[in-house]
Amino acid sequence: MPPVIEAHGLTKRYGSLTAVDAVDFTIDAGECYGFLGPNGAGKTSTVKMIHCSSPITAGDLRVFDLDVREQPRSIKQRIGVCQQEDTLDPDFSVRKNLTVFGRYFGIPARQAGERSRELLEFMGLWERRDARIRELSGGLKRRLAIARALVNEPDLLILDEPTTGLDPQSRHQVWDRVRTLRRQGKTILLTTHYMDEAQTLCDRLVIMDHGRILVEGPPADLVRTRVGREVVEVWGFPPALVAHVREQGWSFEADTHRLWIYTDSGEDVFEAIARRFPSEGCTVRMAGLEDLFLKLTGRELRE
């Protein structure tokens, strides 16, 4: 079976700005694949090329083994997109938003009606079916947007930052539904800048920055191979500690207040430094995606 998405040397330029810089990736059927990266990394630009809303500048991009330049309509017939911004129709009710969208896919009215009911029930929105969009909270709107993206029973679901701006309860509800879809075998492409989201939802992911893919793989593997099992985090430490860490050849990062030592044996490192270098605090914890992310993309502030 050919991959769902196959990109080779995929490039997007806006004038002199290169938003996506010759990236390669392959997404297989049934996996939840993540694009993790800071703002401006090129995640949304990549996604827009996949759903054929933005022409590719160079390289190759095939979706369902079809060329995005040649068969955008056939590709779009089989994908569902939940965009970052709210694009719901404010003049329509919750239910009407789905049936009108179904019409764009050529779904007969009756079938669209039934499908809307299923989706609204699945997303916990059936009770609000007659509500107007402006009466909905941010979380409900996002769930409706996801329901709308499923109206054509897509073979590929694209979620562009599905939980940005949502409160914790709403985020968990969205995650819960995404997990259900994943269990049902739906191929999902997800962009996010939340580590926990990527870690909890994605089978595989890439970390993107400045239009390039820095690493690719299952999140747990990436953390283990690139960071280590554990992190010793020290704050309020004497300058001599940094020299010592360097001497030992440990992998580490530091800013003005904190020091992170990446290791497979956190306890040993902790024992070795805690007494000799008195600090305000020192702790050992499991390494996570955030450690990898910050290690790869640096700690400077982004726009």
Added chain:
Amino acid sequence: MSVADAVALVRNVSPRSLRVWERNRDVYFVTWKTNLFPPLAEPILYLMAFGAGVGALVKQVQYRGEMVGYTAFIAPGLLATQVMFQAFFETTYNTFVRMHYQRTFDAIITTPLSLEDVMAGELLWGATKGAIGTALMMLAISAFGLLHYPHALLIVPFSLLGGLFFAGLGLCFTGLVPQIDSFNFPTFLFIMPMFLFSGTFFPLEVLPRWAQNLANALPLTHVANVMRELGFGRVPRDLVWDLLYLLVLALPLNVLGIHLMKRRLVK
């Protein structure tokens, strides 16, 4: 835009554009109260002000060699302005709101519709709205007995053509303006002068020759000419010329509108 570009744009328009027309129609029905009111109320206000007010001073005007009651003269003119306003404001302000504030088009182009489909749907809807506005206004005007049927019925299909022209003009500006307030410029530079100087409120014969020529170059003059003759129950004298003028200009204007919108939206 080259001819090849124009051909490519037109080839990207499919019958799916009707789905956008349907979407806009559905919104029109949802918000019907605010939509029906203006075209019904507007002519009554105008007929009172111009008919009873100005008409008290100017009982009759000379139009194409005969004397015509002033109120009867302006009634078809009002219909022409209605087509222009409805279609132009639909594809300017309303399209801009859908494009920029509601992000409606961003959502639709992720479905099998092309951007060209979406824009063609907007243009068709703009033309339709011109026709709906005209038909509603005809109801109000007919209550004063100012239209002659059955000829006047032809005003409705004709208003689709006039509507398409002004919808295309509007979409061109929507492709160009930096923000929604900028529509003030085309409105006051093109639309308001046409509203006043297209043989709508006075016969063009009273103007000096050069001004008449200028007025004859305006699209609304041709819309008003046809509507007035039909409204008077006659076959318009220069029908072929008026239709040709509108058709020949409406088509490239519509294609240009789609082109400018595509340039604006597809990055």
